[in-house]
Amino acid sequence: MAAKAMLGAALALGCVVSVAGGSLSAQVSSYGDKQEGQNVGDQLPNVLQKVQVTQHLNAQLPLDAKFVDDTGQPVVLGKYFDGKHPAILTTIYYNCPMLCSEELDGLVSSLLMVHLVPGKDFQIVVISIDPSETPELAARKKAFYLKRYGHPETADGWHFLTGQRPAIDAVTNAVGYGYVRVPGPDGRLTQFAHASAIELATPAGRVAQYYLGVEYSPRDILLGLIDASGNKIGSPVANILTYCYHYDPQTNKHSLAVVRVVQLGGIVTVASLGSFMFLMFRRDIQLAREADQEQPQPDNNRRNG
Template structure:
């Protein structure tokens, strides 16, 4: 590696170090908050959901998670709460956008089971939320396959623990901090696939429904989106964690520079610079006789 390449690499290292150092105070402030560490989604593929977990549907009827399984149809499991001021609606809207263009219909090839993580919510609240989304979905018969449940704190926690869904109540803002994502469960009750974040690919979802209906388990998905998306208890909102964004950007910068340097060195080895030719004039400016 020549001197120029070394200078470029050194400059990149200094830049990265400066950016990370500048972001350290933000990280220290966030890591001091307990809620941030208690919120997230751990993918537990192939684990069995508690089929006997008891809830109440939007009509006030006592039901169990297993009631929606065993009929050769997978379910899309969505843990949210219905009076959530922001993120839950984005998750539901993203779910709606993902299921609208696919060939499968809610209530026919698969069901959707939404479960509130707030034990204070009632079937009446759940029913209003259901009517809104069933109307927006617009496919005939979908009301029979889209369920909005409420339940006790113990049953909610039981289901959440089994699915790797970690959440926490923030009494300061009277809000639940939680991860962003939905889960696909096979007809026999096994966790088949996770979709993380607030945007889900219709194509991937359709394929996952096909596989889950055959009791096939998917693979772990990249949680890079959630890596930067955290709950900030100082504001009661979700926000980007600046240090993590800087870290990711720094890593990408170093990788790009590294690839560029390697290519440059290889090019120099293939096309070495020729040494300078002999001088034809005298430094003194006087011409020499041949």
């Protein structure tokens, strides 16, 4: 019964949670129905079958990959790997309607509690997977998140890049980031089905650690950066993925499947806390009843005599 209740809550949120070895899935269509025989059962929607994050720990990033930075200057990825400091790398697209902003929000929130300084202790490299996006758009995104971070003096540590398909593919293949271009509401191929993940890389540009989802533990980020700075390679993490897509080309219907691991975690936490409180209250009531039963009753005959 508890499992059914949790599944019902997840369906109400419109979630798709994929875990290594299995999946819990739901698809919420803006039209309220689904084509029979597709995207049903305990499987991911078809459009997400190729959207994965395959963890390539110790893989070498393509440091010669050519991009354009948020000032419009051509750069190579290796510019941000000086052999001394690690980097946080994430692949998103700036016009993403929802999940990418949540990923960056989660990263900024975590970094606010990490006592290391971007640009001094580590670099932040954000790469757009959409070759049509421009340096001007990248600059606006950088300004937005730098303002949210609240430390404009760290601007030299934030790098929002755009590039063409060969360079983008070189990076996404290296980190194992799978995504699929899908039509937007206007039917044009302007959106992407993708998962949410950030990677830490060593000063030499080797993939050291993955963090999946849209919420990142400040402690894990701090320890990961310290380990990466010493060229230590981490261990694989549980492959719980957060997906974002708007359109299912198999059903020709616009759909929404946003996974917020923090929401599912909240459901589990609230359910567990409620169950715990119920059991504790019931236990206290039972103990009180037992105490009343064991208490000696007054001898009325003796008192009357």
